[in-house]
Amino acid sequence: MQIAVVGSGYVGLVAGACFADLGHEVILVDNDQKKLDLLQRGEVPIHEKFLPELLGRHRGGRLRFSDDLKDATRRSSVIFVAVGTPPTESGEADLSFVESVAREISGAIDDYKVLVEKSTVPVYTSDWIRKIILRNGANPALFDVASNPEFLREGTAVCDFLFPDRIVIGCDTQRSADVLRQVYAPLTSASYYARTEAIPQPDGAVIPPPLIATSTKSAELIKHASNAFLAMKISFINAVASVCESVGADVNQVVHGIGTDSRIGPRFLNPGIGYGGSCFPKDVMAFRAVAREHGYDFSLLDAVVHINEEQRHRFLRKVRSALWTVRGKRLAVLGLAFKGGTDDIRESPALSIVQSLLQEGSCITAYDPAAMGRTREVLCETVNYASSPYEACHNADALLILTEWEEFANLDLTRLREELRYPIVIDGRNLYDPEIMAAQGFTYFSVGRSASHPDGVPAAVLRNDKKA
Numbered sequence: 001m002q003i004a005v006v007g008s009g010y011v012g013l014v015a016g017a018c019f020a021d022l023g024h025e026v027i028l029v030d031n032d033q034k035k036l037d038l039l040q041r042g043e044v045p046i047h048e049k050f051l052p053e054l055l056g057r058h059r060g061g062r063l064r065f066s067d068d069l070k071d072a073t074r075r076s077s078v079i080f081v082a083v084g085t086p087p088t089e090s091g092e093a094d095l096s097f098v099e100s101v102a103r104e105i106s107g108a109i110d111d112y113k114v115l116v117e118k119s120t121v122p123v124y125t126s127d128w129i130r131k132i133i134l135r136n137g138a139n140p141a142l143f144d145v146a147s148n149p150e151f152l153r154e155g156t157a158v159c160d161f162l163f164p165d166r167i168v169i170g171c172d173t174q175r176s177a178d179v180l181r182q183v184y185a186p187l188t189s190a191s192y193y194a195r196t197e198a199i200p201q202p203d204g205a206v207i208p209p210p211l212i213a214t215s216t217k218s219a220e221l222i223k224h225a226s227n228a229f230l231a232m233k234i235s236f237i238n239a240v241a242s243v244c245e246s247v248g249a250d251v252n253q254v255v256h257g258i259g260t261d262s263r264i265g266p267r268f269l270n271p272g273i274g275y276g277g278s279c280f281p282k283d284v285m286a287f288r289a290v291a292r293e294h295g296y297d298f299s300l301l302d303a304v305v306h307i308n309e310e311q312r313h314r315f316l317r318k319v320r321s322a323l324w325t326v327r328g329k330r331l332a333v334l335g336l337a338f339k340g341g342t343d344d345i346r347e348s349p350a351l352s353i354v355q356s357l358l359q360e361g362s363c364i365t366a367y368d369p370a371a372m373g374r375t376r377e378v379l380c381e382t383v384n385y386a387s388s389p390y391e392a393c394h395n396a397d398a399l400l401i402l403t404e405w406e407e408f409a410n411l412d413l414t415r416l417r418e419e420l421r422y423p424i425v426i427d428g429r430n431l432y433d434p435e436i437m438a439a440q441g442f443t444y445f446s447v448g449r450s451a452s453h454p455d456g457v458p459a460a461v462l463r464n465d466k467k468a
């Protein structure tokens with residue numbers, strides 16, 4: 001099929017490369033000429049597993065880049081809109097990019113096209129897109145607007161796209177539903193998975209993935225409700241972790257106990273320093289705003305946001321209680337991205353904690369396998385950047401673990417202890433076992449579990465001894 005994807009951000013770039021891998025002819029449209037030049041040169045603007053392979057495989061062949069939206073529309077039968085929907089100050093989604101794409105496309109609708117929302121948008125956006133296109137003179141018989149939300153996670157976006165738990169197509173006409181079924185036929189028929197060059201199948205993949213056909217409004221809601229539910233799951237377990245800390249229970253044991261109930265499930269129950277990224281914070285607020293606009297006070301979502309923000313403050317309090325004062329302290333920080341496996345620092349709780357500690361006068365040396373370049377653009381040289389976790393820890397008063405990168409869970413503990421000035425670890429992602437850390441000579445603080453100390457010696461005593 002001839003497909004246009006508008007917007008070459010995370011969603012658009014991954015979708016474009018994956019559609020090409022499914023065998024479609026794809027034009028990726030962006031109005032940022034610099035970005036197009038970079039893609040044409042073969043550079044990959046984001047850190048995403050398998051994306052360089054797919055772009056390398058299809059660039060100049062089934063995947064082409066263009067800044068001409070009208071031309072791409074004329075050449076395509078399906079146009080996926082994957083432009084940004086950033087939050088406004090009141091938390092609503094700013095749909096001006098979506099609107100301008102709809103306006104520009106209208107003049108190029110000369111035979112039947114399906115315009116598909118891929119960006120996360122509030123319910124009723126498809127109605128608005130339709131109105132805008134009609135207002136700009138398109139023939140109503142020549143187009144349909146559909147919603148096909150994306151559930152990819154940064155870091156595993158290509159696998160999430162090609163091996164999805166489900167494909168949701170929201171269409172109000174049979175004709176547009178048939179077109180979208182055809183787009184995904186290589187996945188739903190499993191023919192893609194039989195190809196030798198297919199991206200390797202991840203564990204637990206459902207083959208073939210189910211395709212769920214709904215109305216456009218339901219599909220729009222499915223996206224917002226999914227992200228809000230996942231954010232709620234994280235805030236819920238973070239709240240439980242706080243109770244665990246108060247009563248001396250172990251949140252990991254609690255997670256195991258509740259997560260084995262098949263109605264609850266163990267995923268997205270990792271306590272930590274709160275969720276971040278370009279999706280959950282924005283989408284929870286936007287969903288809250290859209291519900292309010294339509295007469296429902298979704299106050300549960302306020303609690304989700306509140307618990308999430310509180311989680312960072314709790315972590316900072318833990319740092320202060322471990323070190324007494326933070327002014328002038330040398331702190332090693334592992335992890336700057338909003339989660340492991342990505343270089344994205346948007347709404348990163350790790351970055352917000354680093355900024356608070358800098359304001360309080362700490363001296364920070366940070367390491368992140370992928371996000372240091374982007375952090376430098378924001379924090380400049382207010383932070384020292386190390387080339388390894390061990391270098392970051394050299395002579396530090398304590399180590400703070402802020403992002404769940406896999407390599408941070410497998411550090412050489414003996415070397416770590418030797419590098420640190422004081423063997424104090426404050427782990428915001430629960431990557432280590434408190435007993436093992438104590439046995440290795442660390443004073444170890446984590447989330448929702450009691451602090452552990454070498455030989456059971458209270459942390460305060462150790463601290464005073466070392467400093468004396």
Ligand code: UGA
Pocket residue numbers: 120150151152153154155227230234267268269270271272273274275276277278279280338339340
């Ligand atoms: C999220 C959703 O998981 C995707 O399904 C969705 O498509 C995407 O948003 C989007 O709307 O585009 P993403 O933002 O890439 O994906 O990241 P997640 O893996 O969901 O993590 C979000 C945040 O929650 C991270 O800060 C992560 O550290 C945190 N998290 C996640 C926890 O604190 N605990 C958990 O158990 C899981």
